[in-house]
Amino acid sequence: MAKITYITHDNHNHTIEVQNGLSVMEGAVQNDIPGIDADCGGGMACATCHVYVKDEWFDKIPAKEDGEEDMLDMAFEPKKNSRLSCQIIVSDELNGLTVHIPSKQG
């Protein structure tokens, strides 16, 4: 279990507890947090669950696998700290993780 904070583009904080094993995307979708579309359902095929990971967390979470960076090319306003939230799997170590949701997913 980890407490994850999602900050929407208009600065609303949503802190929720997400079960280990779920993705950060699933945590958002299951709790109706706005701004994460996840059109492909977690297949790393659409880049509509794009988030910005808070800098101090970026190096602590497992690195991107092949293909994620390619998908981020298509994301709306990608930055250095961009990730696809379907590829970040929740564990106890992620307790306190904060991600920012972009103003659009595409």
Place this chain on the structure above:
Amino acid sequence: MNKTDALIIGAGPTGLFTAHQLKLIGLDCEIVDNLDKIGGQCIELYPDKPIYDIPAVPECTGEELTNNLINQIKPFDIKFHLSERVDEVKKEGDNWIVKTNNGKTFSTPNVIIAGGVGSFEPRKFPVKECEKFENKSVLYSIKDKSIFKDKTVTIFGGGDSALDWAVELSKNSQVNLVHRRDDFRGAQATVDKVNELAKDGKINLFTKYQISSVKGEYKLESLDIKNDDKEIKTLKTDYALGFFGLIMQLGPIANWGLNIDKKTIEVDTEKFETNQKGIYAVGDICSYPGKLKLILSGFHEGALAARACFKLARPNEKYRFEFTTSSKTIKDRLGVKSD
């Protein structure tokens, strides 16, 4: 005006199998899809990715699944209308009148929406002002490359579309290629070609840059690109081309008077009918208690919706359930010999 027993919106796996089911029970149908090819998400998002949960198919790719479904409907003469987006669905008497963006019209008692997450549309530049120049000097696809002759063209993207066009247009135009990182995801041979052209000064390459603004009164005059260190470069250009792939948009479906919640359409689980009589939704786009977004669920939903269509398409006939293993009528429709 095209008349048909059922019009299917969406040529993904669910739409294709629904067509199979309609034809099997003796109804005709036509299929409309906004993409220029058959297969929906399977062909657009994951043609090469393996799928492991199609019943009786231990493993297949999105492309293989699509090809198998196309083979399965080969015995039937099904008309496809590709690169057509359904814009309007209106009731007229007992029929639905369906209009596409290119002006095709259909009259049918049954509309089956198998639209996945909506229609695929090009992803656009994040800069709002680009809308002003869209379809004039800001483009997301190329219909006529001759308009770029002797002009300056700024291409954005790192995939095959961006690279192929950069190579092609560099023959007759001044080409800037802008990408957000050093790595390109296009085919290696094309990447090598681009690098070679860049070395020879035929393509101006700007990596780690993204668009930050556009300028121009009536037509695009220049645009700014910015890197991670906030350095800005201004590029004079006649055209900006964005190749960021496609995104799914629910689009006009939202205006057809259907009960929609979280981009999905509410249906019953007997006919997969929406709140509008004669309009059904199947596959990823429908929702009901317990809905699973699996291809196999779409097949089941399509089979039941097809039976529901029979009642409206043949009001004076009675539908009789038959097995493909034993029915002579079905075998005749499939064009196979009966024992």
